[in-house]
Amino acid sequence: MEVTMKYFGQLVDVIGSHEEQKSIKVNTTDELLQQLSENYAISHIPFQLAVNDQLIGDEEAVKLNDGDVVALLPPYAGG
Amino acid sequence: MEVTMKYFGQLVDVIGSHEEQKSIKVNTTDELLQQLSENYAISHIPFQLAVNDQLIGDEEAVKLNDGDVVALLPPYAGG
Amino acid sequence: MKKVFIEGPISSEFIGDSIAKHQSKTSIGAHNIFLGQVRADEVDGKHVSAIEYTCYEELANTKLEEIREEAFSKFDLVCMHIYHSLGLIKTGEICFFVFVSAKRRKEVYSATEWIVNQVKDRTPIYGKEIFEDQSHQWKVNS
Amino acid sequence: MKKVFIEGPISSEFIGDSIAKHQSKTSIGAHNIFLGQVRADEVDGKHVSAIEYTCYEELANTKLEEIREEAFSKFDLVCMHIYHSLGLIKTGEICFFVFVSAKRRKEVYSATEWIVNQVKDRTPIYGKEIFEDQSHQWKVNS
Numbered sequence: 001m002e003v004t005m006k007y008f009g010q011l012v013d014v015i016g017s018h019e020e021q022k023s024i025k026v027n028t029t030d031e032l033l034q035q036l037s038e039n040y041a042i043s044h045i046p047f048q049l050a051v052n053d054q055l056i057g058d059e060e061a062v063k064l065n066d067g068d069v070v071a072l073l074p075p076y077a078g079g
Numbered sequence: 080m081e082v083t084m085k086y087f088g089q090l091v092d093v094i095g096s097h098e099e100q101k102s103i104k105v106n107t108t109d110e111l112l113q114q115l116s117e118n119y120a121i122s123h124i125p126f127q128l129a130v131n132d133q134l135i136g137d138e139e140a141v142k143l144n145d146g147d148v149v150a151l152l153p154p155y156a157g158g
Numbered sequence: 159m160k161k162v163f164i165e166g167p168i169s170s171e172f173i174g175d176s177i178a179k180h181q182s183k184t185s186i187g188a189h190n191i192f193l194g195q196v197r198a199d200e201v202d203g204k205h206v207s208a209i210e211y212t213c214y215e216e217l218a219n220t221k222l223e224e225i226r227e228e229a230f231s232k233f234d235l236v237c238m239h240i241y242h243s244l245g246l247i248k249t250g251e252i253c254f255f256v257f258v259s260a261k262r263r264k265e266v267y268s269a270t271e272w273i274v275n276q277v278k279d280r281t282p283i284y285g286k287e288i289f290e291d292q293s294h295q296w297k298v299n300s
Numbered sequence: 301m302k303k304v305f306i307e308g309p310i311s312s313e314f315i316g317d318s319i320a321k322h323q324s325k326t327s328i329g330a331h332n333i334f335l336g337q338v339r340a341d342e343v344d345g346k347h348v349s350a351i352e353y354t355c356y357e358e359l360a361n362t363k364l365e366e367i368r369e370e371a372f373s374k375f376d377l378v379c380m381h382i383y384h385s386l387g388l389i390k391t392g393e394i395c396f397f398v399f400v401s402a403k404r405r406k407e408v409y410s411a412t413e414w415i416v417n418q419v420k421d422r423t424p425i426y427g428k429e430i431f432e433d434q435s436h437q438w439k440v441n442s
Contacts, residue, residue, distance in 0.1 A: 077439040078425025156297040157283025174316025184340035191333040198326035250323040
């Protein structure tokens with residue numbers, strides 16, 4: 001399936017993109033993150049996950065569907 | 080001697096003036112206030128006294144000199 | 159001694175200009191502004207239409223200078239300004255403007271609150287609340 | 301939902317205009333305004349020359365709406381506004397504007413502080429601090 005990945009803050013530098021369409025073979029956010037951390041050095045960056053504009057709990061693994069938007073959100077720095 | 084009297088707030092209404100030159104025969108602020116309260120109904124109005132732009136303590140009686148400026152200051156209401 | 163008292167209302171343009179003047183100070187990270195606006199309070203069925211402010215300016219300036227010095231020693235500020243109107247200020251118009259600027263945001267709120275309260279408590283300013291029918295009462299700070 | 305995000309800096313005229321718009325509300329007695337201004341911080345001998353702000357706008361708007369509702373239930377406010385810049389904001393320019401209005405002054409300071417902190421803590425906004433030599437680091441809120 002296809003998902004839209006959105007990256008913010010420091011993750012933009014590490015991954016080299018702020019948004020991309022991704023064809024994935026995995027089914028859950030857990031597996032997706034596992035795959036990402038194999039491809040990019042992101043393990044030292046703390047971040048939260050949002051699927052379709054909803055924040056996901058740290059221990060939560062969410063089933064993904066075709067067309068989902070997955071955002072990786074490091075600590076906020078507004079103001 | 081001559082002193083300048085300055086009245087503020089509610090005292091302006093009661094005394095009917097905000098500033099006046101006054102010839103006085105008394106020598107201290109105590110006596111001056113005594114005299115004022117005989118002439119005007121000011122006893123129900125709380126106020127502080129300042130002589131020459133210096134606040135005077137409630138229990139303090141200050142000797143007056145010719146040319147002094149005596150101000151009667153009800154509770155402040157700025158802001 | 160900075161000029162605090164302004165004849166008439168404090169305009170929104172004056173406030174905007176004051177903000178603009180602080181944009182060249184690149185050590186400032188946070189501003190906090192308090193504005194007092196004249197309310198159309200209702201008393202016994204009549205509405206306040208304006209407040210006429212007077213003050214004992216000589217003593218007020220001494221007290222404001224004390225407040226300024228104490229504020230800088232109590233709080234870590236880059237700068238601060240106090241403006242208060244004199245004369246007739248209509249409802250909806252601004253009569254009091256406190257402007258605090260600091261490197262970081264942490265202390266600006268309590269600095270502003272402290273300054274506003276000190277000005278109210280320690281500065282000989284008087285407000286005559288004028289009603290629609292031209293009757294009046296003297297403002298009392300709560 | 302009110303518009304919060306503004307492309308580019310928040311001008312002093314915009315702030316002045318916002319104040320002017322509140323002068324027809326004669327139930328308001330006190331305004332409190334917080335402004336965040338970009339500081340020329342020094343890091344390892346280099347100075348910040350600008351911050352480039354980005355945000356996850358869909359989630360940010362949801363969070364800002366929550367903050368707005370909670371603010372009205374926590375504090376006795378007449379109105380409140382939040383504005384935050386996106387894009388490149390140079391040092392000395394204003395990137396964050398919180399505007400709280402109430403009948404009385406008592407609660408406006410803590411309402412502003414609470415809103416500022418909630419926006420910082422709960423809204424997915426990012427700032428890229430750009431140095432004079434065009435190198436950068438990602439802003440971290442303390």
